[in-house]
Amino acid sequence: MLSTLSLTFTEALWFFPLAFPICVWVALSDLRQMRIPNVAVLALTGVFVVTGLFVLPLDAYLWRLAALAIVLVAGFIITSLGLIGAGDAKFAAAMAPFIVPADYLLFLALFSLVLIGTYAMHQGARRVPAVRRATPHWTSWEQGKLFPMGVALGGALAIYLAMGLSTGL
Incomplete structure (x- = not known):
C-alpha cells in the first residue's frame, strides 16, 4: 500500500514554480530533438542546491544531495548498458533530490x-496528420522504438510537486 504524500506544502511552494518551467523545457526539447540539454539538468540541480538550503533542514538537504549522486551513478551504469539515454539519466539524477525519501514508492x-x-499519447499523436504538420521538425516522430523519456520524467516531477501544493489546500 502506498503511503500519503510526505512532500510538504512549503517545499512544493518553493520548488514547483522554479522546477516546472524546466520540466516543460526538458519535455519540449526531448520531443523536438530527442535530447535533454545539459544546461537544463544544471538548472534543475541549481534550483535544488540553492532553494533547498532555505527550505530544508541541513540533514534532509544533505541526504537528498546524496540521492542525486546515487541516481547519477546508477544512471551512468544503466546508460552504459544502453538501456536509457545519457540525458535521461542525468535529468533523473537532477530530479532525485526533489523527491522526499518516504515518497520513493509513491513517486x-x-x-x-x-x-x-x-507513451500512449506520443504514439497516438505521431499518427495524427494535423499534429505532424504542426510539428514537422520534431525528431521524436521519426525515432521508431525510441521514446522521448524527458516528457515522462519532467511530467512526473511536475505532477509530484503539484501534488505537494494540494496538501496546503
Missing part, C-alpha cells in the same frame, strides 16, 4: 503511470 508508481500515459 515510482506516479512515474509509471505518467510513462504509460505519455
Whole structure:
C-alpha cells in the first residue's frame, strides 16, 4: 500500500514554480530533438542546491544531495548498458533530490503511470496528420522504438510537486 504524500506544502511552494518551467523545457526539447540539454539538468540541480538550503533542514538537504549522486551513478551504469539515454539519466539524477525519501514508492508508481500515459499519447499523436504538420521538425516522430523519456520524467516531477501544493489546500 502506498503511503500519503510526505512532500510538504512549503517545499512544493518553493520548488514547483522554479522546477516546472524546466520540466516543460526538458519535455519540449526531448520531443523536438530527442535530447535533454545539459544546461537544463544544471538548472534543475541549481534550483535544488540553492532553494533547498532555505527550505530544508541541513540533514534532509544533505541526504537528498546524496540521492542525486546515487541516481547519477546508477544512471551512468544503466546508460552504459544502453538501456536509457545519457540525458535521461542525468535529468533523473537532477530530479532525485526533489523527491522526499518516504515518497520513493509513491513517486515510482506516479512515474509509471505518467510513462504509460505519455507513451500512449506520443504514439497516438505521431499518427495524427494535423499534429505532424504542426510539428514537422520534431525528431521524436521519426525515432521508431525510441521514446522521448524527458516528457515522462519532467511530467512526473511536475505532477509530484503539484501534488505537494494540494496538501496546503
